Amino acid sequence: MMLVDPAYQGKHIGDELMKTVVELTARAVENRVEPLIYGIFEAYVINDNTEESVPEVTDSAEATECTENPDEAPGESPGPETELPTMEATEMFTQFHPFTEPATEKPAINEEPTENGGSHIGGKDSINPATQAPEKEIDETKFNSASALAKKPKLNIKTATLKCGKTINLNVKNKGSKKISFTSNNKKTAKVNKKGIVTALRKGRAKITAKLGNKMLYCIVKVVTNPRLSKSEIEVKKGKTVTVSIIGRAKSVKNKYKSTDYAKIIAKKKADKIKIRGLKKGKTNLKIKVNGLVLELKVKVI
DSSP states (O other): OOOOOHHHHHHSOOHHHHHHHHHHHHHHHHTTOHHHHHHHHHHHOOOGGGOOOOOOOOSSHHHHHHHOOTTSOTTOOOOOOOOOOOOOHHHHHHHHOTTOOOOOOOOOOOEEEOTTSOEEETTEEEOOTTTSOOOOOOOHHHHHHHHHHHSOOEESOSEEEEOTTOEEEOOEETOTTOOOEEEESOTTTEEEOTTOEEEEOSSEEEEEEEEETTEEEEEEEEEOOOOEESOSEEEEOBTOEEEEEEESOOTTSOOEEEOOSSEEEEOOTTOSEEEEEEOSSEEEEEEEEETTEEEEEEEEEO
């Protein structure tokens, strides 16, 4: 019986075992099982850098016992065993792994000077900053005006709730150089002038339109009160006067008065207060038109 040293047996493997290792490695590569690849090579392939020395066989009795083979015919000596070449695990993994590419050296880049003081690298000319033409300055005013025009125009107020006599000022943002015109669809409730000042007159709703070329912008105004007098009935002596206040009068709107033979209204057209003078004894109704709305005052002259 032929005895083989275990270290010698672990280091060199047979042809059939090597084929099995290669076949399993190829299958592992196809299935992208990289940990299995390293496990196979670490188990069966021995690194040349950590190769252990093989014990030498001497002419002692142990050597004779190891070389004897009872099955061999007498006089025949066994032929020399063929050693298989070894390969490092990383080297063999690179050979079979489909995603590993061999490292290649990058070609050297030749720099050639150009006429503008730069250099010619890889078929492209680089520019020397000293000889480069200065960049044109950007006009910030033009840029800002262009960006403002690019924005959409919009009203500063879209809805408003007002008491009669109150005002709001509408203006359009991002209008650029376009002219704006304002209109109201209900002038009895709210009116607007060319500057965009909206005046509430009486209860109701009005839609204020701001027109910029073909663009229309809208503001909805709701008026919640009506103008009124501080007193609805008065008593005045003949030849004397009584003062009555007007509440909710719009400053830009003129009042209109209608007197009778019994009493007379004494006031300016844009007054917030009026005086009633008794002319002769009796009862009468005076009419005062405020913000376009007619108000009545009952008067008794004594």
